[in-house]
Amino acid sequence: MLITENILLALAGLKSNIMRSLLTMLGIIIGIASVIAIMTVGNSITVMVNTQMQEMGANNLTVGVSAKSTSEESTTSGLHFGAGNRREMDTEDYLTDEMLDSFLQEYGDNIKYTLLSSSVGSGTAMDGDLYAYVNITGYNEDYMDYTDLTLLAGRSFIEKDYENAQKVCIVSDYFVNNMFDGDTSAALGSSIEVNVSGKYYTYYIVGVYEYENDSYSSSSTEDTTTDLYIPYDTARAQLHTENDGYESITLVTTIDTDSEAFADTVENYFNVKYYSNNEDYEVTVTSMASMIESMTTMISTIELALAIIAGISLVVGGIGVMNIMLVSITERTKEIGTRKALGATNGSIRLQFITESVVICIMGGFIGIILGIVLGAVAATYMGYSASVSVVAIVVAVAFSMGIGVFFGYYPANKAAKLNPIDALRYE
Amino acid sequence: MAKNDIMLDLHDIHKSFFIGTPNEFEVLHGVNFSVHEGEFVSIVGQSGSGKSTLMNIIGALDRPTSGEYTLDGVDIEKAKDHELSILRNKKIGFVFQTYNLIARTNAIKNVELPMMYAGVPRGERTERAKLLLEQVGMTHRMMHNPDELSGGQKQRVAIARAMANDPAIILADEPTGALDSATGRLIMDIFHKLHEEQGKTIVLITHSPELSQETERIITLRDGDIKGESVGNWAKIKEELAC
C-alpha cells in the first residue's frame, strides 16, 4: 500500500520537474541504451550465423586429415609449426576409398550422405562477345542429392555420367541469361568452353538450375559468379587426381544420430584402424554442431565484454541519480521533518526515497531499452543482419536499472531516514 | 483527580543545546506542569523564552536533556525512536505556524497522510479525510494543492490533518501567527469547536494575550521557567463576540 503511494508520489515529483528528471535519467538512459544496442547487434549476428550454419547442415561432420599434434609442438589443424621436422602431406596420407567403404560397412546406418566435392576452379565461359563467370566444382551423387537443386530444365546427372566421367554440366539460369540470352532449349545440349587460368575445359549442358540469389551477397550484377556443377569423377579426371584419395570428406549423419558424439567415434575408427602407424598425420573430425557452438560462444564473449564496458556508464548514471537524490533530500528536509511529525517511521521515509530512486532508474531504463532497440536494429540492419532483439538483455536491463536504483538510492534514502525530526522541521 | 485523567505530565524538564563550543546553552531550566484530559491550555511568553522548545518535547519530536515526561501513560524517556513515531502518529496532532503541508500533494492527500502511515485502508481514509475537511469548511478546495490555497485555507487543511488519527492531544505552535485577525478568529473557532464538541485536549502556543484569554488555563514561560499560571475567561469573550 505504501509502495503504490510512494510510486505515485515519485511520479508526481518527476513530472513536476521534467527537465531535471530527464537529465538525472540521462546517464541511465545512455548506459542501458548502449548495452541493449550491443546485445541487439550481437544477438542479430548470432541468430544470423546460426541460421547460416544450420543451413550448411547441423548434421555435417567434416572428416579431414591433419597434422598430428605432439607434446613438444602445439599444432592446430592445417597450420604447421616446425615444418622442418615434418614431412609434407602426401597422397599416401589421404583417406582412401577402401577406408571409406569399410567405414560405411560398419557405420552406414548413421550416415545419410557421404559428400565428396572437388573444385576445378573459377573461370570464364566465353562465346564470342558473350561471357559468364563460373565456379566449377565436381560433386558426387550423394552431394547432388543433398544439394537438391531446383532444376528448371534438362536433367541431373545419371549413373553413367559418374562412372564414365562424362563431361556434362548443370548451369544456372543466370548463366543461360548471359550466354544464351535466356533461351533454355538452346542451352541444353550445347557445349561450352571455360577458361580456368589458362586451361580450357569443355562441357555439355544437360540441365539448368534456378540460381538462388542469397540475400547476403547483395549485388546481383552482370558479373555474378554462379556455380557450374559437374560429376565428381569428371573433375577428378580433369585434375588427374582419380586415384589420390581424399584429404577431406563431409559426412551427413542421419537425424537420430548425435553428431557431436558420433564425431568422436568416427575419429577413433579411422585413427585406430588406419593412422596408428602414421607418424605425422591423423584424422580429425569436426562436427558442424560444435562449430556453431564455439562460434556462438565466441560472439557472446565479445558481446559480453562490450556490454560490460558499456555497463560502466551505468555506474556513472547511478552516481548521477545518487547526486540528485542527495540534492532533493536537502531541498525537502522540511517535508521529511513534517512527515516524521505526522508519524512516518525511519523505514517509511527510507522506502519513500528508495522508491523514488528506483522509479527514476526504471523510467530511465525503459527509455534506454527503447532507444537501445532502435539503435541496435538500425546498426544491425546497416551491417546487413536482420535485427533480433535479445529478450534476456531487456529483462537483465530492467533488473539492473532497478538494482542501480536501490543501490544508489539507499545511501541518500538512509540519510533522509536518519534525520532528526526536529532538526529537519527547523531546517531553513 | 484520578491519575489517568492526566494527559501529559512534565517533571523537572531541562533542555540544552550544544552550540559548537563545549559550553552548552540551557533553554529550559526544570519545567514542571501537567495537562488534564480535555483541557484547553495556552502557553505564552516572550520570543526566545523556549515555548517552541517545550512544545517539541511535548510533541515527542525532541527529547529533553533531563527530566521525566509522561504522555497519555507512556514514559517518553524509555520509548525508542520507532515507538515515538507511532506515538506522534496516533496520539498527537501537530498544527504549525507555517502550515507545513506537503507540496504537490492535494488537500485530501495531505489529510490522508497520517492515516496512511497508520496503515488505514485507502477507501476508509479517503472517506475520513473528506469528513474532516468538511468539518473545517474545506470541502470545496479538497483537490487543490497547497500552492493554490490561501494561508487560512492551508491552516484549516493542516488542522484537519492533525485530526486524522483522532489524536489524544492537539499541539498548535502559533497557528494564527501568520494570519490576519479575521482568519485567526476562524481558526480559533475551529479549535473551540474541537474542544467543546469533541472534548479534545489542546495545547496552544501564542504571542497574543487576547487569544490566550480564550483558553481555560494560561501558562506563562519566561527564560525557560514557568513564571505563573492564570485562568482564562472564554465564556465572557464568547458573549462579546456574539454581539
Ligand SMILES: Nc1ncnc2c1ncn2[C@@H]1O[C@H](COP(=O)(O)OP(=O)(O)OP(=O)(O)O)[C@@H](O)[C@H]1O
Ligand atoms: N536547535 C537549537 N540549537 C540551538 N539553539 C536553539 C535551538 N532551538 C532553539 N534554540 C534556542 O532556544 C531558545 C528558545 O527558542 P524557542 O524556539 O523555543 O523560542 P520561542 O519561545 O518559541 O520563540 P518564538 O516566540 O520567537 O517562536 C532561543 O534562544 C533559540 O535560539
Ligand SMILES: [Mg+2]
Ligand atoms: Mg516558537
